Amino acid sequence: NETKNLEQQIIKPEPAKQSIISVAKSKSGTSNSENIQPPQTGRRLLTYQRFGGRLNNQLFQFMTSLQHAKVLKRTLVVPNEVRDVDWTGMFDEFGIWDLESLNNAYDIDWKTGLSAEFVLSVPKSCVLTPKEGKELLNGGPKLWEEWDARCPDVIDIAGNTGLLFCGKQHQFCGDYEAQMEVYKIYDHLKLSSDLMQYIPSKREEFKNQGYDELAIHSRRAGEGGYDWELCVNGNGRTCRDHVGGSNQNMFCDIRTMKGNCAIWLDLDYQIKSKSALKKDQKQYRFVLASDGTHDWNVDYKGQFVVANNTDWLTALERKISEDADPEKLLDTMAVSTLARSKLKNEVKLGRMRTKLDALTATLLDLFSLVDSKYLVGAYYSTLSLNACLIRGMDRIYDSNMCWMLMHPKDRNAVVPQLEESANLNINPKQDDHLPPALMSDVEHAFVRSDDG
Numbered sequence: 046n047e048t049k050n051l052e053q054q055i056i057k058p059e060p061a062k063q064s065i066i067s068v069a070k071s072k073s074g075t076s077n078s079e080n081i082q083p084p085q086t087g088r089r090l091l092t093y094q095r096f097g098g099r100l101n102n103q104l105f106q107f108m109t110s111l112q113h114a115k116v117l118k119r120t121l122v123v124p125n126e127v128r129d130v131d132w133t134g135m136f137d138e139f140g141i142w143d144l145e146s147l148n149n150a151y152d153i154d155w156k157t158g159l160s161a162e163f164v165l166s167v168p169k170s171c172v173l174t175p176k177e178g179k180e181l182l183n184g185g186p187k188l189w190e191e192w193d194a195r196c197p198d199v200i201d202i203a204g205n206t207g208l209l210f211c212g213k214q215h216q217f218c219g220d221y222e223a224q225m226e227v228y229k230i231y232d233h234l235k236l237s238s239d240l241m242q243y244i245p246s247k248r249e250e251f252k253n254q255g256y257d258e259l260a261i262h263s264r265r266a267g268e269g270g271y272d273w274e275l276c277v278n279g280n281g282r283t284c285r286d287h288v289g290g291s292n293q294n295m296f297c298d299i300r301t302m303k304g305n306c307a308i309w310l311d312l313d314y315q316i317k318s319k320s321a322l323k324k325d326q327k328q329y330r331f332v333l334a335s336d337g338t339h340d341w342n343v344d345y346k347g348q349f350v351v352a353n354n355t356d357w358l359t360a361l362e363r364k365i366s367e368d369a370d371p372e373k374l375l376d377t378m379a380v381s382t383l384a385r386s387k388l389k390n391e392v393k394l395g396r397m398r399t400k401l402d403a404l405t406a407t408l409l410d411l412f413s414l415v416d417s418k419y420l421v422g423a424y425y426s427t428l429s430l431n432a433c434l435i436r437g438m439d440r441i442y443d444s445n446m447c448w449m450l451m452h453p454k455d456r457n458a459v460v461p462q463l464e465e466s467a468n469l470n471i472n473p474k475q476d477d478h479l480p481p482a483l484m485s486d487v488e489h490a491f492v493r494s495d496d497g
Contacts, residue, residue, distance in 0.1 A: 135155075
């Protein structure tokens with residue numbers, strides 16, 4: 046009887062509604078990007094203005110801009126990295142990235158954007174407003190032809206006012222074809238082999254010990270701070286944006302949204318697939334990408350591994366110190382304005398060392414999340430979003446959230462199969478039954494110091 050009563054309370058997932066997004070075909074059956082034949086006049090460049098977000102926001106902005114350039118058949122001029130928040134290391138020669146595949150597949154100009162004159166040369170009428178930026182890919186060939194006539198040399202899709210989301214949080218612009226273009230770009234985003242060797246899945250000492258089964262992105266709360274409400278509210282907004290109808294009750298419940306900002310308090314519940322669950326908390330082995338605001342050793346000592354960039358950084362410093370002319374070598378490595386300003390007349394990494402340390406640590410965290418069988422990501426984080434996109438469309442259901450954010454054909458996310466899912470809020474009346482540790486919001490507004 047209890048089983049029957051429970052089944053009656055279960056809210057069945059709504060079937061995915063028919064997509065209202067165009068599949069990008071003209072009357073001839075040719076896709077929009079193939080159908081459009083741009084005029085052979087002007088320089089046909091596309092650029093953007095850097096948003097002040099951190100590394101994964103910068104990467105997302107780069108990818109969306111390259112998506113626009115690919116669809117519109119323009120060359121992407123990558124803007125210079127001047128401020129600390131701009132820096133991705135993609136211009137510089139420190140051995141962080143492997144851009145060969147990306148450069149071979151797409152038309153990218155890494156030189157022109159370094160010039161201040163280029164930025165000043167962009168006509169104001171060709172700098173899109175946020176509204177125009179969101180409309181550009183959605184407008185199709187007719188709108189593209191209008192912008193080609195107006196701005197044959199360069200279009201600046203702006204972006205300094207925020208990330209270019211269309212329709213929903215963390216969603217790309219354009220129809221199905223246009224969105225799939227950016228998914229393809231992520232296939233070419235690669236770290237150098239020298240750096241990539243330090244993610245846990247590549248380390249011999251961590252192989253065959255179960256650490257590849259689960260990866261967790263632990264994000265305390267807020268961008269660059271400890272804003273509990275920002276994290277919880279951002280999670281809720283992102284989830285409700287993508288999950289439609291009564292499915293929101295199951296997937297966007299309070300416990301899931303709050304617990305995702307303090308995963309260590311409620312790990313079991315954050316895992317939404319039966320195949321990834323363990324009978325006991327002590328059985329979990331996982332790769333951890335953490336923002337460092339919680340000591341996971343308190344409850345999970347010996348159960349997780351993290352990427353470590355120390356050996357990579359030490360090797361780089363050794364290479365510089367052993368060079369016959371360290372100053373000249375650093376001058377060759379530094380290409381962006383930021384790197385050149387920090388390494389001018391230097392014979393050591395100096396002020397650049399902290400930037401290199403933080404950047405490579407974050408990148409190793411990002412790529413550490415890719416290889417695992419199951420990913421517990423942070424709904425409101427662009428780091429988790431980028432991890433989902435690198436993992437690819439064929440693995441979206443091997444995660445608590447990738448399926449939610451990646452649905453290029455459909456207005457709303459296509460929810461996982463109920464019989465394979467776990468820890469869903471199947472009875473809305475139980476929505477407020479939280480674990481004691483998640484009851485107090487005040488407790489999570491602060492970070493505990495070493496002395497308690």
